[in-house]
Amino acid sequence: MENYIQFYNSFVNEVKQPRYTFVYSMNITGKNGLAGFHIVSEEINYLYNGQWPKDNMYYIRMTYPKGKAIPCENDPEHFIYEDILLHEPDIYPVYEKLTNSIKSFTKPFRFINKTEEIKPSGVRISENTAKELPLSYIFKQYNFQMKSFIK
Secondary structure, eight states, X not given: OHHHHHHHHHHHOSSOOOOOOOEEEEEEEETTEEEEEEEEEEEEOOXXXXXXXXXXXXXXXXXXXXXXXXXXXXXXXXXXXXXXXXXXXXXXXXXXXXXXXXXXXXXXXXXXXXXXXEOOXXXXXXXXXXXXXXXXXXXXXXXXXXXXXXX
C-alpha cells in the first residue's frame, strides 16, 4: 500500500515530484490452479501544443488475460489462444466483480488541454482524485482543466 500512496502522491502534489511506477500482482487459486491479476502503472498519451509533453501522466490499470495460450499439437513452437473462461471459469468472474466495483465509484477521466477535450481510453478517476488533481503540478504547469465529476 505504501508504494501505491507514493505513486498517487507523486501526481497530486503541487510541486513536481519524482515519478514512481507501480506494479502489483494478485494471485488467486482456482479449481484449475493459480491465476492472477496484474496492476500496473501506464502512461496516458496526449499532445500539448502539437508535441508530446515533457511531463507525463500515468494511471493504474488492472489486467487479466482474455485468452490462454495452448501449444499446437503438431507444432509445439506455435500457439492458439482459447477463451480464458474455458480454462479458468471460476476466476474470471472475480475479475469482473472487481472491475464492476471500481466502475461503481469512478467515471471516465476527462480533462481539457487548451480547447481540446482529452479522453484517455479506459482510464477512470474517482471523485476525490478529480478534486485533488487540478491542484497538482502537472495540471498547473499545462493549464489543464478537469472535466470529470464537474457539475
